[in-house]
Amino acid sequence: MKPLGSIRRSFAPWADPAAKPYIVFENVSKVFGDFTAVDDLSLSIYEREFFALLGASGCGKSTLLRMLAGFETPTRGRILLDGQDLVGIPPYRRPVNMMFQSYALFPHMSVEDNIAFGLKQEGMPKAEIAKRVTEMLRLVKLEAFAKRKPHQLSGGQRQRVALARSVAKRPKVLLLDEPLGALDKKLREETQFELMDLQQDLGLTFMVVTHDQEEAMTMSDRIAIMDKGKVCQVATPAEIYEAPNSRFVADFVGSVNLFEGTVARREGSAAVIEGEGITIDTDNGSDAPAGAKVWYAVRPEKIKVSARAPEVMGPNTAEGEVWDIAYLGDMTLIHVRLPDGRVVRTSQLNRQRVVEEPLTWNDRAWISFARDSGVVLTR
Amino acid sequence: MNRWSRFNIISVTLGFAFLYLPIVILIVFSFNESRLVTVWGGFSTKWYGTLLSNQGLMDAVWVTARVGVISATIATVLGTMAALALTRWTRFRGRLLFSGMVFAPLVMPEVITGLSLLLLFVSLGFDRGITTVTLAHITFTMCYVAVVVQSRLVSFDRSLEEAAMDLGATPTRTFFAITLPLILPAVVAGWMLAFTLSLDDLVIASFTSGPGATTLPMKIYSQVRLGVTPEINAICTILIGIVSLGVLTASVVNKCREVQRRRDEQAAMRA
Ligand SMILES: Nc1ncnc2c1ncn2[C@@H]1O[C@H](COP(=O)(O)OP(=O)(O)OP(=O)(O)O)[C@@H](O)[C@H]1O
Ligand SMILES: [Mg+2]
Numbered sequence: 001m002k003p004l005g006s007i008r009r010s011f012a013p014w015a016d017p018a019a020k021p022y023i024v025f026e027n028v029s030k031v032f033g034d035f036t037a038v039d040d041l042s043l044s045i046y047e048r049e050f051f052a053l054l055g056a057s058g059c060g061k062s063t064l065l066r067m068l069a070g071f072e073t074p075t076r077g078r079i080l081l082d083g084q085d086l087v088g089i090p091p092y093r094r095p096v097n098m099m100f101q102s103y104a105l106f107p108h109m110s111v112e113d114n115i116a117f118g119l120k121q122e123g124m125p126k127a128e129i130a131k132r133v134t135e136m137l138r139l140v141k142l143e144a145f146a147k148r149k150p151h152q153l154s155g156g157q158r159q160r161v162a163l164a165r166s167v168a169k170r171p172k173v174l175l176l177d178e179p180l181g182a183l184d185k186k187l188r189e190e191t192q193f194e195l196m197d198l199q200q201d202l203g204l205t206f207m208v209v210t211h212d213q214e215e216a217m218t219m220s221d222r223i224a225i226m227d228k229g230k231v232c233q234v235a236t237p238a239e240i241y242e243a244p245n246s247r248f249v250a251d252f253v254g255s256v257n258l259f260e261g262t263v264a265r266r267e268g269s270a271a272v273i274e275g276e277g278i279t280i281d282t283d284n285g286s287d288a289p290a291g292a293k294v295w296y297a298v299r300p301e302k303i304k305v306s307a308r309a310p311e312v313m314g315p316n317t318a319e320g321e322v323w324d325i326a327y328l329g330d331m332t333l334i335h336v337r338l339p340d341g342r343v344v345r346t347s348q349l350n351r352q353r354v355v356e357e358p359l360t361w362n363d364r365a366w367i368s369f370a371r372d373s374g375v376v377l378t379r
Numbered sequence: 380m381n382r383w384s385r386f387n388i389i390s391v392t393l394g395f396a397f398l399y400l401p402i403v404i405l406i407v408f409s410f411n412e413s414r415l416v417t418v419w420g421g422f423s424t425k426w427y428g429t430l431l432s433n434q435g436l437m438d439a440v441w442v443t444a445r446v447g448v449i450s451a452t453i454a455t456v457l458g459t460m461a462a463l464a465l466t467r468w469t470r471f472r473g474r475l476l477f478s479g480m481v482f483a484p485l486v487m488p489e490v491i492t493g494l495s496l497l498l499l500f501v502s503l504g505f506d507r508g509i510t511t512v513t514l515a516h517i518t519f520t521m522c523y524v525a526v527v528v529q530s531r532l533v534s535f536d537r538s539l540e541e542a543a544m545d546l547g548a549t550p551t552r553t554f555f556a557i558t559l560p561l562i563l564p565a566v567v568a569g570w571m572l573a574f575t576l577s578l579d580d581l582v583i584a585s586f587t588s589g590p591g592a593t594t595l596p597m598k599i600y601s602q603v604r605l606g607v608t609p610e611i612n613a614i615c616t617i618l619i620g621i622v623s624l625g626v627l628t629a630s631v632v633n634k635c636r637e638v639q640r641r642r643d644e645q646a647a648m649r650a
Contacts, residue, residue, distance in 0.1 A: 071541050091544045104542035108560050117556075118546030152643040169546065 005238025011221060012236075013046040020083075022047040022205055023068065023173065028077035030063050030229075037063045039229035040077070050199055050206045052216040054253075055226030061209040062101060064226075065175045068207070069098045081173070092121075097171035101178050101209075103162040105150040111161050112137070112146040118169040136164040139198070155182040160191075167198065174199075176208045180215065192218050213253050217241070225249050241299070246379050250297040257303070257344050258377075259296040263288050271376065272315070277340050281315035286376040298374030303346040305334050306366050307357045317368040320344065322359050336365050402619065409612035416607045426609040427617075433610060439598035440614070442509060443578060446594060450516035451573035457517065458524025458573070459566055465525070466532040484522045492519055493586030500587060507589030515587040516577040523576060524569035531565035571625060578618070 013019035021044035030038040037060045045051045053061045066072045068079060070091030079086045086094065097118070106114050112133050119129045137143045140160035150158055159182050166174060179195065180188045196219055199206050210216050216223050217237040225232045225240065225248075232252075233245045244250035247258060261275030266289065273280040273296055280296050288294045310317055323337035329350070336344045344367055359365060409427075413420025430436060461481050465474070484492060496515045497507075505511055539561070543553040559566070581596040588594065593601075595618075599611055 069541075069545055071545075091541070092547050092549055096545075098542075098545050100538050100542055102536070102538055104536065104538040106539060106543070106557060117543065117548075121547035121552070149643070151640060152646060165542075165546070 004242040005236070007238065009221070009236065011048070013049070014044070014222065019046060021045060022049075022082055023207070024080040025064070025068075026078050026080065028064075028067065028074045028079060030060070030067060030072060031075045036229055038067070038074075041229065041231055042077075043224060043231060043234065045205065045207065047205055048199075048203055049222065050196065050220045051208070052220035052223045053207065053209045053226055054213055054216045054223050055211065056252075057211060059226045060229040061211075061226060062177055065098065065177055065207065065209055068173070069096055069175055070094050095172045096175060097166040097169055097173075098175040099162050099166040099177060099179055101181070103150075103158050105158055105161055105165070107150050110147050110149055111142060111153070114150070114161055115165050115168050118165065122169065132168060136168050139167075140164045156184075156187055159183065163195075167202070167204075170202065171204070173205045173207065176206065178209055178211070180210075180212075188215070189218075195219060217253075225252060227252075243375050244297065244377070247295055247297070247377055250375075250377065255300055255345055256297050257300065259298070261294060261296065263290050263292050263294055263376075266290050270371075273376070277338055277342075278318045279315040280374075281371055282374065282376060283371045284375060286378055288376060288378050292378065295377045296374050297377055298369055300333070300345045300347040301331075301349065302373035303344065303367050303369045305336060305346050305348060305359070306368070307359055307363060309366050310368060316371065317366060318344070319364065319366050322361055322363045322365050325359060325361060334359060334365070336367050405612050406616045406619065409609060409616040411609055411612075414609065416609060416612070426613040430610050430613050435593075436595075436598060436610065436614060439593050439595045442512075442592055443595040446509060446513050446516060446584075447574045447577040450513045450520060450577050451570050453513075454517045454521040454573045455524050455566060455570045458521045458569055459528050459562075461521065461525040462528035462532055466529055466535075481525050482522050484519050485526070489519075489580075489582040490586075493583040496583065497586040507587060507592070509588070509592040512584050512588045512592055512594065515583050516573075516580065519580075519583060520573035520576045523572050524566075527569040527572060528562060528565045531562050535562065568629070571629070575622065575625075578622075 023043075023045040025041055025043040028038055028041050029036065039060075041060075041064070053064065055061055063072060067074050068081075068086070070086070070089065073087070081094070081096070106117065109117070115133050115136050116129050119132055124132070133146075134143075137146055140163060142157060142160055142164070145153060145157060150161065153161065159179070163176075163179060166176075176195075180191055183191060192215060195206075198204075208216070208219065217240075220237065222234060222236055223240050224234045227248055233240060233249045235243070240249065240253055244253065244256075250256045250258070259273070259275045259278060259280060261273040261278075261280065263271050264274040264279075265272040270281075270283045271286075271288070273282065273294060275296065282296065286294070309319070313319075318338055320336040320338040322334060323343055324333075324335035326333040331350055332348045334346045334348060336346060338344060346367065408416055408419075410422050410424060411418075411420055412423040412425070461477075464471075465478055465481070468474070471477075493515070496511075496518065500507060500511050500514075535558070539557055540553050543557045544550065548556060579596060580594075581600055584594045584597055588597065595614070599614070602608065602611055
């Protein structure tokens with residue numbers, strides 16, 4: 001099978017059976033009272049990987065990081081770092097640093113003292129500390145603020161100090177809990193690329209928590225989608241987007257149309273699905289046997305909308321009316337309502353400035369998609 | 380309607396007079412030339428001079444100062460530890476009993492505290508003196524320190540300590556580098572409170588002290604029974620001066636820091 005998505009990646013240790021994972025969560029559970037925050041979770045992360053945890057609020061992302069940093073002890077299971085079991089090792093002896101969701105800057109210390117704190121604990125010589133601090137300040141562009149106290153900084157500046165402080169010790173693994181939460185959109189995008197460069201330059205392993213999917217897609221090598229303390233899928237951004245393994249993942253990342261139906265026929269990997277008002281002919285039919293109930297997931301941008309009926313009304317086509325339409329500049333969102341009332345979401349890239357036959361509300365419209373545009377989901 | 384009606388003015392004046400007139404009279408008469416406390420004989424500071432040569436009074440001042448400093452310091456250490464235990468380990472066995480025991484002296488009548496300590500010292504065969512007074516003061520001021528420090532600790536952001544440990548600081552280093560500096564204002568306030576309480580205590584000191592360990596309040600009380608002298612007025616004026624200076628400095632420092640912080644924050648928002 002050809003690789004998915006529009007980027008070819010050369011870094012893919014997870015696909016190499018000989019590669020040894022660097023961080024391993026082995027059937028880890030964390031129970032608070034009678035609430036299970038992390039539920040029998042297993043995960044492998046490779047050296048120099050930029051790994052993102054993506055999930056709704058309260059799904060256990062921070063708890064997972066805190067267990068790796070040593071602030072929470074797993075109720076069950078174990079965590080290995082470079083082959084070594086971490087259970088029983090206190091946080092101050094783990095080669096792991098964390099950037100806190102709340103930054104946790106020391107309010108009584110200046111910016112430079114905050115950054116130097118970890119280095120002092122190591123017993124690094126004074127001259128070297130000064131050099132490293134200067135280097136870090138330059139990295140986060142805060143040279144002018146070295147003498148300030150945290151409360152004299154803006155939210156974005158505080159975030160950068162927190163980042164510099166956690167990177168200063170050159171930890172093997174850097175854990176970042178919502179590192180860019182407080183930044184506005186523009187600064188956020190810039191900082192995303194800065195983080196990626198930083199990770200490349202220092203050769204660190206990053207584990208980032210976020211609930212912004214675009215951020216996770218931009219920065220990471222692989223993403224783990226979490227729900228209620230469990231991992232739903234671990235894959236590259238392209239695989240998560242183009243080949244989600246469940247309706248939850250498909251729906252959580254980006255926008256998706258789900259057609260429910262039963263498998264009518266199968267031939268190798270090809271399948272014909274009989275849905276309500278639409279017949280779907282696909283060449284990647286999962287392994288669902290004939291007669292099974294399945295969902296066909298197809299992304300809005302993979303669906304073509306046309307004001308004219310196709311020559312043959314074969315499979316993968318349906319007729320409806322334009323229900324809603326929104327012009328976003330780079331693309332136009334068109335919602336098409338099928339006769340049975342279902343609304344299909346589509347997005348059309350505006351490649352031309354002048355469109356031959358622009359659509360409007362209540363127009364007749366025909367949707368169609370190619371055989372390989374979607375995936376068949378069994379759960 | 381005028382908020383400062385005549386009734387209001389009168390009641391406020393009376394209230395303040397009731398509170399402060401005795402103190403004002405005491406201060407004024409400490410500068411009285413005459414030996415008779417109730418008769419004004421002209422302005423003089425001679426009683427402040429004779430004070431220094433009154434050996435009995437000076438001994439009492441020395442005892443009080445020593446008891447105050449030592450007991451306040453030990454009570455601050457113990458009270459801070461108790462507050463830490465109560466806020467940090469919220470689920471240890473016997474926590475309720477422990478917190479009850481720490482805070483009981485707050486509401487215990489002083490006479491009972493004094494009497495029970497006296498009985499304890501007698502049954503242990505301790506010689507009553509400066510040590511027993513100090514011990515007694517530690518016992519009853521510790522809970523005040525614990526209350527003051529605990530109120531600061533409940534709003535303390537634990538992630539600061541986690542961050543310090545994450546950066547490689549052991550729990551001990553974390554306490555001295557992060558926790559203590561941040562709760563220091565409360566610890567200092569607790570110390571001052573403990574010192575003031577010790578300074579002013581008459582009841583417990585009377586129960587637990589022995590020969591050669593007369594504290595200033597005890598000395599003043601026993602002298603007053605023989606008649607108020609201008610010397611007593613003078614020493615009381617000095618005490619009032621010390622206490623007001625302490626309170627004033629604390630509030631001015633606090634105010635300045637508050638103003639400075641607000642200005643910094645505004646500057647940061649603009650940046
Ligand atoms: N110390 C604790 N005691 C009890 N419950 C806790 C504790 N810490 C976390 N939880 C619970 O565990 C769940 C997961 O929390 P966690 O902080 O890991 O969520 P999260 O995925 O990081 O969410 P967010 O995106 O909002 O930060 C939450 O429901 C939370 O209430
Ligand atoms: Mg979180």
